[in-house]
Amino acid sequence: MYNFFDPDCYLALQALLLTASPYFFDQVRQVIERSGDHMCPHSRVHGTACTPNQIPHHFVRDVAVYAAISGEHQTGPNLFWALTALHYAHFTGNATWLRLNLPTIRRAVDFLELEPVARGGAGKGGGGLLVYAPGSLMIDTFRRYGYTTDTNVATVHALTQLAAAERLVGDPARGAIREEQAANVSRAVNALLWEQDHYVTSLLRQEAGGKGGGEGGGKGRRRRGTEGATESSVADWVREDFVDYDANLMAVAWGVANDSRAELIVSRVDANPLARAVPTWVSERLYEGDDSRPRGGTADSICGMGHKFSKYPT
Numbered sequence: 001m002y003n004f005f006d007p008d009c010y011l012a013l014q015a016l017l018l019t020a021s022p023y024f025f026d027q028v029r030q031v032i033e034r035s036g037d038h039m040c041p042h043s044r045v046h047g048t049a050c051t052p053n054q055i056p057h058h059f060v061r062d063v064a065v066y067a068a069i070s071g072e073h074q075t076g077p078n079l080f081w082a083l084t085a086l087h088y089a090h091f092t093g094n095a096t097w098l099r100l101n102l103p104t105i106r107r108a109v110d111f112l113e114l115e116p117v118a119r120g121g122a123g124k125g126g127g128g129l130l131v132y133a134p135g136s137l138m139i140d141t142f143r144r145y146g147y148t149t150d151t152n153v154a155t156v157h158a159l160t161q162l163a164a165a166e167r168l169v170g171d172p173a174r175g176a177i178r179e180e181q182a183a184n185v186s187r188a189v190n191a192l193l194w195e196q197d198h199y200v201t202s203l204l205r206q207e208a209g210g211k212g213g214g215e216g217g218g219k220g221r222r223r224r225g226t227e228g229a230t231e232s233s234v235a236d237w238v239r240e241d242f243v244d245y246d247a248n249l250m251a252v253a254w255g256v257a258n259d260s261r262a263e264l265i266v267s268r269v270d271a272n273p274l275a276r277a278v279p280t281w282v283s284e285r286l287y288e289g290d291d292s293r294p295r296g297g298t299a300d301s302i303c304g305m306g307h308k309f310s311k312y313p314t
Helices: 008-018 023-035 078-094 095-110 149-168 172-192 245-253 261-272 273-277 299-303
Strands: 059-060 064-067 112-117 128-131 202-206 237-240
Touching: 008 023, 008 078, 008 202, 023 078, 023 095, 059 128, 078 095, 078 149, 095 149, 112 172, 128 149, 149 172, 245 261, 261 273
Parallel strands: none
Antiparallel strands: 059 064, 112 128, 202 237
16 A cells, blocks of 8 residues: 555655655656546546545555545545645746646645635624535544544645645736635634634534534535535534644644634643653544544554543543
8 A cells, every 4th residue: 555645645755855856856746646647537436436536545556545544535635645746846846847737736625625604604704614524634543524623724724835836837816716715714714613722623513412413424514516505604513622733733833823822722732741742642532432433443542642541631
C-alpha cells in the first residue's frame, strides 16, 4: 500500500521539496500525478465505490482505493493532495505544470462542497459557509463527521493557497472568488464552532431525542448535486466536542484563529502536561467504543496518545 494522502504523503513530500533537489522534485511530481490521474471520474472505479472528483486514499499494487483502511471516507486525501500539488508548483517555480494541472487541483478542492449555514436560521447572519464532512480529515479511526473543525480549517488553508495560484496564472477573478470562499468558511468556523477557549469537534444534525445524527451520509445535509440550497440553522444542530488539539492547532497555524483565540488555544494545550510530553497527543476526550473506527476499539486514540495511562483530563 502506498500514496497515502491522509496526510502521510503530504508530510513526506514537503520534506523532499525542502531539499531543493531536482531529482526529488521529479519524484514528488510523479507521486502527485499518479494520485491525480486516478481521481474518481464517476461513482465506481474497478468495482470500487467512490465519489466524483475524490482523490484515492491509497493504492494497493496498481489499484486505487478510495476508502481508508478502517473503511471510513476522509476529506484529507483531496485537501492534502491539492496542497501538495500547489506546494510543488511553488517550490519548483514550474508555472507551466501548474497551468496544466490547475483544473484537476480545482476539482480536488471543489470535492469539499461548501454549504450555507446561519447561526439563528436562514438570513439571520452570523454564519457563512461550511463543509459537511463524511469522516475525519486525518485520522480515519476517529469518528468525526458533520461540520467538523478539522476539515473546515484545512479547507480555509487550501482555498487560500488556491487563490494565490489562480492569481499566479493570471486569473485574479477566480483568485478573488477563492479568497471570498476562504473568508466565508473562516467566519463560519469562528461564529459556529468556537467554545470559550477552543473550537469544538463538530456540529451534528439533531435527531429526535436530542442526539446528533447524520453520520457519514449526512442526514439532513444537502445532497450532492442539489442546487439552490437554503441556509441550515444551527438551532437544528448539536455540538460534539472531544477538545481536539490537532484541529485547534491547525486553526492557529493557518490563521483561522485570531491572536486572542490563538493564545487561548495554546494556553489550554500547554496546560496539559501530557500534551507537552507526547507530541502526538490529539484530544482531551478519548475516542473509544462507538467513537472509534472500527467500532468498539480505542485505535490511534490510545496508541498515539497514551490516554489509557492517564487520568488527565477527566
